[in-house]
Amino acid sequence: MTALTLTNVNKSFGDVHVLKDINIEVEDGEFVVFVGPSGCGKSTLLRVIAGLEDATSGEVRIGGDLVNATPPSKRGIAMVFQSYALYPHLNVRKNMSLALKQEKQSKAVIEERVAKASKMLNLEDYLDRYPSELSGGQRQRVAIGRAIVREPKLFLFDEPLSNLDAALRMNTRLEIANLHDALAASMIYVTHDQTEAMTLADKIVVLRDGRVEQIGSPMELYNNPANQFVAGFLGSPAMNFMPAGYVNDGDERTMGVRPEDLRLADDGALSAAVQHVEHLGGDTNVIARVKNTQITARLFGQHAISQGETVTLGFSPERLYYFDTEGARVQ
Amino acid sequence: MNKARKNPFNTLAMHGALILYTLIALFPVFVILINSFKDRKAIFREPLALPDAETFSMIGYQTVMKQGDFFLYFQNSLIVTVASLFFVLLFGAMAAFALAEYRFKGNTLMGLYLALGIMIPIRIGTVAILEMMVASGLVNTLWALILVYTAQGLPLAVFILSEFMRQVSDDLKNAARVDGLSEYAIFFRLVLPLVRPAMATVAVFNMIPIWNDLWFPLILAPAEETKTLTLGSQVFIGQFVTDWNAVLSALSMAILPVLILYVIFSRQLIRGITSGAVK
Ligand SMILES: Nc1ncnc2c1ncn2[C@@H]1O[C@H](COP(=O)(O)OP(=O)(O)OP(=O)(O)O)[C@@H](O)[C@H]1O
Ligand SMILES: [Mg+2]
Numbered sequence: 001m002t003a004l005t006l007t008n009v010n011k012s013f014g015d016v017h018v019l020k021d022i023n024i025e026v027e028d029g030e031f032v033v034f035v036g037p038s039g040c041g042k043s044t045l046l047r048v049i050a051g052l053e054d055a056t057s058g059e060v061r062i063g064g065d066l067v068n069a070t071p072p073s074k075r076g077i078a079m080v081f082q083s084y085a086l087y088p089h090l091n092v093r094k095n096m097s098l099a100l101k102q103e104k105q106s107k108a109v110i111e112e113r114v115a116k117a118s119k120m121l122n123l124e125d126y127l128d129r130y131p132s133e134l135s136g137g138q139r140q141r142v143a144i145g146r147a148i149v150r151e152p153k154l155f156l157f158d159e160p161l162s163n164l165d166a167a168l169r170m171n172t173r174l175e176i177a178n179l180h181d182a183l184a185a186s187m188i189y190v191t192h193d194q195t196e197a198m199t200l201a202d203k204i205v206v207l208r209d210g211r212v213e214q215i216g217s218p219m220e221l222y223n224n225p226a227n228q229f230v231a232g233f234l235g236s237p238a239m240n241f242m243p244a245g246y247v248n249d250g251d252e253r254t255m256g257v258r259p260e261d262l263r264l265a266d267d268g269a270l271s272a273a274v275q276h277v278e279h280l281g282g283d284t285n286v287i288a289r290v291k292n293t294q295i296t297a298r299l300f301g302q303h304a305i306s307q308g309e310t311v312t313l314g315f316s317p318e319r320l321y322y323f324d325t326e327g328a329r330v331q
Numbered sequence: 332m333n334k335a336r337k338n339p340f341n342t343l344a345m346h347g348a349l350i351l352y353t354l355i356a357l358f359p360v361f362v363i364l365i366n367s368f369k370d371r372k373a374i375f376r377e378p379l380a381l382p383d384a385e386t387f388s389m390i391g392y393q394t395v396m397k398q399g400d401f402f403l404y405f406q407n408s409l410i411v412t413v414a415s416l417f418f419v420l421l422f423g424a425m426a427a428f429a430l431a432e433y434r435f436k437g438n439t440l441m442g443l444y445l446a447l448g449i450m451i452p453i454r455i456g457t458v459a460i461l462e463m464m465v466a467s468g469l470v471n472t473l474w475a476l477i478l479v480y481t482a483q484g485l486p487l488a489v490f491i492l493s494e495f496m497r498q499v500s501d502d503l504k505n506a507a508r509v510d511g512l513s514e515y516a517i518f519f520r521l522v523l524p525l526v527r528p529a530m531a532t533v534a535v536f537n538m539i540p541i542w543n544d545l546w547f548p549l550i551l552a553p554a555e556e557t558k559t560l561t562l563g564s565q566v567f568i569g570q571f572v573t574d575w576n577a578v579l580s581a582l583s584m585a586i587l588p589v590l591i592l593y594v595i596f597s598r599q600l601i602r603g604i605t606s607g608a609v610k
Binding site for chain 1: 500502503505506507508509510511512521525
């Protein structure tokens with residue numbers, strides 16, 4: 001069964017057309033990540049799914065039921081917000097149990113579910129504290145706990161990690177991945193961080209300007225991007241783009257090659273002036289200029305390359321991507 | 332800033348300034364209080380002296396108690412002030428929530444219209460108000476005063492509260508919607524507690540003018556059983572003789588309830604509780 005089906009969903013705020021003909025399916029138990037640059041409509045799409053905004057047109061189905069006219073609390077979803085959105089005047093226990101109380105669950109059920117969720121998230125010692133007495137990471141876990149206790153059919157996460165520092169972000173990312181395995185629930189996760197998208201997702205939906213650019217598994221998108229935008233968005237460092245004319249006289253197309261597919265080769269096709277070198281230990285990132293284009297090469301291991309040098313870079317031709325002037329992928 | 336705070340000279344200067352200000356602000360109250368306990372001659376001979384065995388007198392308080400039904404006036408003032416504040420806060424907050432929270436046609440226009448009242452003094456409409464009250468039979472009832480003061484307080488209340496409600500995080504309200512709280516529950520149980528400091532500010536701003544007002548009680552409710560404290564005290568101020576003992580005693584007693592109300596509201600001004608909601 002499908003957990004969520006969006007059919008031709010559109011959303012406008014007055015004259016501003018924010019979401020354009022969105023068609024997405026989320027299977028049961030799937031972890032789907034919506035990714036795209038800031039302002040592309042990710043949060044708006046999530047809010048339409050949650051019922052916090054009405055779709056201007058199109059159908060939203062959750063678990064097979066049409067929910068366009070169903071209020072958020074009756075949709076069987078739970079949402080975790082970017083800003084945590086904890087109730088400041090309630091302690092952790094009450095924050096987590098409020099929704100269950102609204103559903104008129106019995107005391108025993110409420111207690112059991114709160115206990116289970118707080119155990120899962122290591123929040124047992126904090127149940128009587130108020131949000132202002134918690135650290136950022138703890139607040140985020142309470143926000144997740146508040147979603148878990150409802151046992152929803154579908155979890156919605158709106159950039160839940162963006163307020164955390166790098167180390168905590170990595171831990172919480174793992175926790176969310178574990179949570180997904182433990183609960184076997186369907187999850188939709190919004191982020192503009194491609195690393196989060198690649199590491200967490202069963203399926204990635206790439207959005208740009210309110211349109212779906214491509215849907216697929218992380219590796220499908222990485223190996224087989226449909227267009228220049230997707231190719232440039234996924235992968236870090238990002239794919240290098242340059243006129244194909246650099247290696248092939250008269251070619252009008254744009255050529256793309258990933259930094260990790262470039263290698264040092266005496267007979268290489270590209271001669272590059274090194275501008276900057278990042279020694280990361282395991283890898284060496286070389287930022288260099290080929291004619292008028294800046295490119296990045298990610299070389300495995302340690303290399304004694306210094307600024308100002310000229311290096312020759314090569315690649316296997318089958319690792320190249322070509323795009324036409326519109327940005328669409330061509331062979 | 333921390334350095335400046337630790338410097339003993341700065342601390343001294345700061346406290347000195349604050350104490351000086353407190354003394355200046357409390358001085359008139361102090362003078363009223365001490366003189367209310369003196370006899371008439373002593374008030375004029377040495378206005379600043381404390382009452383001693385010779386000059387001590389309760390004559391002012393006795394006059395006030397005998398003259399008219401002072402406790403009734405007291406009660407009327409309290410009812411009018413508390414009821415007006417209640418309605419100002421309730422309706423003001425509701426209107427502010429609608430303006431801040433919902434997108435509808437004419438939202439901005441409605442906000443401007445409601446704020447217009449800040450610029451137009453309600454007393455300009457006294458004649459029309461009186462005609463309206465006569466027509467509806469509300470003259471000489473406390474309701475007349477309560478309605479007028481509610482109308483008078485609403486514009487500023489809506490203006491201030493809607494500004495504060497806009498600052499309550501959208502995510503928080505949306506989280507409550509997902510959790511199944513109705514719009515009323517969101518208003519009463521989530522937003523109102525969060526804007527409590529603003530509500531207290533509005534209450535304090537409105538309380539003093541209502542309590543002290545002479546204009547509307549005199550025009551709309553001058554009957555004996557609906558007199559407010561301010562109006563009731565006027566009997567002691569005559570064209571030729573003023574019974575200063577009684578006036579000062581009445582004033583001393585009138586200060587008390589406002590003081591109590593103020594203490595109640597100012598405790599709400601302490602924020603603290605709102606931190607940690609988001610981020
Ligand atoms: N209430 C609204 N009224 C008008 N325009 C809006 C409204 N909400 C969002 N928009 C517009 O819709 C677009 C998408 O906004 P949205 O918040 O969905 O972006 P996002 O992809 O979540 O971005 P970010 O990564 O920065 O959170 C933006 O251009 C925004 O200006
Ligand atoms: Mg967003």
